[in-house]
Amino acid sequence: MAKDPVRVLVTGAAGQIGYALVPMIARGVMLGPDQPVILHMLDIPPAAESLNGVKMELIDAAFPLLKGVVATTDVVEACTGVNIAVMVGGFPRKEGMERKDVMSKNVSIYKGQASALEKYAAANCKVLVVANPANTNALILKEFAPSIPGKNITCLTRLDHNRALGQIAERLNIQVSDVKNVIIWGNHSSTQYPDVNHATVKTPAGEKPARELVADDDWLKGEFITTVQQRGAAIIKARKLSSALSAASAACDHIRDWVLGTPEGTWVSMGVYSDGSYNVPAGLIYSFPVTCRDGEWTIVQGLPIDEFSRKKMDATAEELTEEKALAYSCLS
Ligand SMILES: NC(=O)c1ccc[n+]([C@@H]2O[C@H](COP(=O)([O-])OP(=O)(O)OC[C@H]3O[C@@H](n4cnc5c(N)ncnc54)[C@H](O)[C@@H]3O)[C@@H](O)[C@H]2O)c1
Numbered sequence: 320m321a322k323d324p325v326r327v328l329v330t331g332a333a334g335q336i337g338y339a340l341v342p343m344i345a346r347g348v349m350l351g352p353d354q355p356v357i358l359h360m361l362d363i364p365p366a367a368e369s370l371n372g373v374k375m376e377l378i379d380a381a382f383p384l385l386k387g388v389v390a391t392t393d394v395v396e397a398c399t400g401v402n403i404a405v406m407v408g409g410f411p412r413k414e415g416m417e418r419k420d421v422m423s424k425n426v427s428i429y430k431g432q433a434s435a436l437e438k439y440a441a442a443n444c445k446v447l448v449v450a451n452p453a454n455t456n457a458l459i460l461k462e463f464a465p466s467i468p469g470k471n472i473t474c475l476t477r478l479d480h481n482r483a484l485g486q487i488a489e490r491l492n493i494q495v496s497d498v499k500n501v502i503i504w505g506n507h508s509s510t511q512y513p514d515v516n517h518a519t520v521k522t523p524a525g526e527k528p529a530r531e532l533v534a535d536d537d538w539l540k541g542e543f544i545t546t547v548q549q550r551g552a553a554i555i556k557a558r559k560l561s562s563a564l565s566a567a568s569a570a571c572d573h574i575r576d577w578v579l580g581t582p583e584g585t586w587v588s589m590g591v592y593s594d595g596s597y598n599v600p601a602g603l604i605y606s607f608p609v610t611c612r613d614g615e616w617t618i619v620q621g622l623p624i625d626e627f628s629r630k631k632m633d634a635t636a637e638e639l640t641e642e643k644a645l646a647y648s649c650l651s
Pocket residue numbers: 330331332333334335336337361362363366407408409410411412428448449450451452453475476478479507561562563566
């Protein structure tokens with residue numbers, strides 16, 4: 320029997336991530352090849368004509384899974400009945416800026432849209448915040464939508480996770496699909512901690528620790544970490560625009576694994592609210608290793624943390640605590 324369509328909201332849908340993301344969703348990349356979807360696309364009035372152009376292209380692409388398109392500048396219409404909300408709307412940073420430099424513009428958007436989601440989205444709507452500063456926007460959304468279960472509000476660090484997999488694969492000259500279980504801890508910012516201590520690589524002789532195969536601690540503790548931390552800035556420098564296709568693809572990976580589950584023996588990184596695991600201050604939206612099953616994420620517990628990792632995990636938590644205070648000062 321055909322499945323009922325799932326309503327997926329993409330805010331900022333006329334922007335560059337939106338333009339890459341909506342065809343992926345309509346093709347089944349996010350929710351699977353047998354899951355019909357109805358796309359809800361929100362943008363602001365100056366982008367209305369462009370948003371309508373995206374709608375025209377979606378119709379022209381004749382996607383078999385796409386059962387309807389709502390393109391609107393009305394936040395209530397956009398949020399009504401949605402099962403999944405991918406929050407991309409906001410302003411990207413430009414060359415030379417840190418992600419928190421877009422804080423004052425973006426957090427107020429998230430405060431406003433929190434109420435609309437709370438009132439009009441479907442019960443149990445899953446929310447993914449992509450717009451920067453992603454963790455803090457998600458925190459604001461969570462705090463201003465108290466009736467949405469905290470577990471349903473997440474932010475995107477899967478792009479950083481995928482970047483880390485990519486760097487290990489490039490270094491070892493192997494397929495990226497043979498690398499797994501890297502971790503991004505903390506903020507989607509230059510203080511994030513990409514951790515390979517538990518990562519493994521599939522080899523003809525079985526799974527081996529990535530650290531052992533790379534066999535270069537200086538690189539793993541130095542250039543590997545800074546490359547992943549600074550990758551967003553490197554893309555902006557190269558394209559004069561921030562990452563879009565990789566961000567859209569990572570957003571699909573995040574929702575797909577959350578809804579359909581992570582493969583056995585594999586974890587992924589998601590920005591989720593901290594319950595105090597790994598001594599991360601409770602209540603922050605912090606990136607952890609998680610497994611997903613039956614539509615719920617669970618933080619992977621019990622991983623040994625060495626002193627090097629501890630310092631980096633604490634530094635990124637501290638930045639998130641500061642960002643939270645800054646966000647509230649922008650809102651007041
Ligand atoms: N978390 C991540 O991994 C990650 C990766 C890449 C980009 N980003 C962030 O995603 C965001 C979007 O990036 P982009 O390159 O698509 O930017 P963009 O400027 O191309 O698109 C953003 C869109 O949001 C719209 N918008 C602005 N205010 C809005 C509002 N109140 N409601 C709805 N829509 C609104 C704009 O009109 C625009 O169409 C940025 O904040 C960027 O920094 C995050």
